[in-house]
Amino acid sequence: MKIVLFYHSLLSDWNHGNAHFLRGIVQELKVRGHEVQVYEPENGWSLQNLVNEYGPEKLNELHSYYPGLATNFYNLDTLKLDSVLLNADLVLVHEWNDHELVKRIGEHRIGKNYKLLFHDTHHRAVTEKSSMAAYDLSHYDGVLAFGEVIKNIYLQEQWTQKAWTWHEAADDSVFYPRTKTELQGDLVWIGNWGDEERTAELHEFLINPVKELGLKAKIYGVRYPEHALKSLADAGIEYGGWLPNYKAPEEFAKYKVTVHVPRRPYVEALPGIPTIRPFEALSCGIPLITAPWEDAENLFTPGQDFLVAQNGEEMKQHLRTVLSDENKAGALVAQGLKTINQRHTCAHRVNELEIICGELGIDSAKILGNKKEQNLHAK
Template sequence: MKFVFYTHSLLSDWNHGNAHFLRGLMRDLGRRGHVTMALEPHDSWSRLNLLADQGPAAIEAFSDTFPGLRAQIYPENFDHEAALADADVVIVHEWTDPELISRIGRARRNGARFTLLFHDTHHRAVSAETDMSGLSLDGYDAVLAFGETLRQRYLKAGWAKAVFTFHEAADDTLFRPMPGADKTGDLIWIGNWGDDERSEEILEFLVRPVKELGLRATVRGVRYPADALSALKDGGISYGGWIANAQAPLAFARNRVTVHIPRRPYVSHLPGIPTIRVFEALACGIPLISAPWNDVEQLFRPGTDYLVAEDGAAMQRRLKEVLSDPDLAATLAKSGLETVRSRHTCRHRVDELLTILADVGSRSVIQQLAAGEAAQ
């Protein structure tokens, strides 16, 4: 089948975590013999910021790292209907321009043969509810929501009738342990500063514990304002700026522990959504200690796959325990890796996606799925 993904960007992962997951989905679909294409807007802020920050080489490296993936940048006057004429499945990310979201839905209502899905991997359903309620999802066959609480939001608000929980996951062909890597640091955190959605939490669960313990720590990410950079410096933390997602596994491997600091909207309004870095870190076999978040869907085994620190003082204690106890660190790494490999890889999500398509797909998609099963 031919899958077309409307994304904010496939080429750039600058402050754009959905690119991680999308690349993994497309890679696994390709391994199964499907054709994939990503369409991204000419004015993608992620790609434009990456170019300004790192130059053209960062975009050029995408093709070397992901040679099987195709992305097309579309201009304002792009003929979307023609581009989708031979598509079997079209998946539209929620960062897509609202007018284009409506236009693609209209094409589906007017008889387009593809199955049309809307994919939400953000917290705007609670942080920008008015914007989300204004989206026109008429014509969409279903919504993919990256957490059960988000799925329930859609159903309660009446934004869609068919909504499926579709968590993110790790591309374990990329995110995997690298046991031969030399350890050059104690702690690494890969995360963006964002819009003050976790500024206090970063200070409490990262900066202060690192300073108190005197750890060799590094932060990688973007959008850190001057006061944040000053806080990192005061805590003795090295700041390395943007890191290509494909380089994150080696960065994890060179450190002894990492942390998870969820954004406030996920903790307070969308429990059960860990965001993709948890999946990716555990897939790399690095011990992880998390600030509080409620795993209501039991995706992991808190206390076994990772440790939870209730506050900054607890984070300091947990870090000291993991860094001083090699057996504890090894046990955590092994358990987390085991859970990801058994439940949370992009292969698992493609299996789920194909099941969803079998439930809601157009006639042509259902026929092709049936033909694929018969061939196996």
């Protein structure tokens, strides 16, 4: 198939979690013999922040982890869809795109043979409903939603006639267990502060337990306000700033445990959506403890793949257990990694996407692509 994707950024994961999954999907599609073209806006805020703060050499580093990864920059005023979408079989348009772009691609779809899907990987369908309702999806073939509850919103609000659940997953070509050499501490956490959506939770499930247990910990991420940095310093937590996502596996290998603290909108309104961080942590073979979230879609087996702390006191108890009991920690690692490898890699998600393509009527010969390569990578 020729597949064209419009996303905010393939190159930058600076405060841009969608890049994690997108990179893995693009590489997996290419391995299977599909022609993939990614388009992102020129001067996109995520890429500009990355380059401004860390320099263009970071992009060279990215390509050492993702050989052959390439994108195309467009300007909405000069974008020529007839050229870009020539001979396309499948077009994916992410929900972080400009409303005008979404509308224009939909209008271009009229009378064309390619299939067109909108891809939603955020909580704005709940938290910014009017903005999401303003997207014109009338000429789209359907929606890929990263959780069942999001899918149902699109259908109930009649924003689309067809929708599929398409969860995020771990890119196991990059996210796999690294050999542990010299440990640098007890706990590592990788995540952005961002928008005060989980300030209380970060204190209860991360900062306070680390402080009260006297753990050696390090936190990576961006958009940490002064009060957050002060809280980290008061707890004796080292702040590492932005960490390129592809370096997370190397950092996980230097610590004994990590935690997941979901943002409030996911916990309260979007059960079943863990975001991509737990997938990646489990794929790297590090014990994981999470703050409460409802695994409504049975993606995992809580208590076996990871431990769940209902409050700060339970978080401390679980941390003590994992840090002191090597057998328990090892069992969590083994089971979590097994679950990822059996169900939650980008190869699994491409398998699902190819099934959806079949339902949309794309020719099966195009969907199969390089069948030999597909058989090697499908799991």
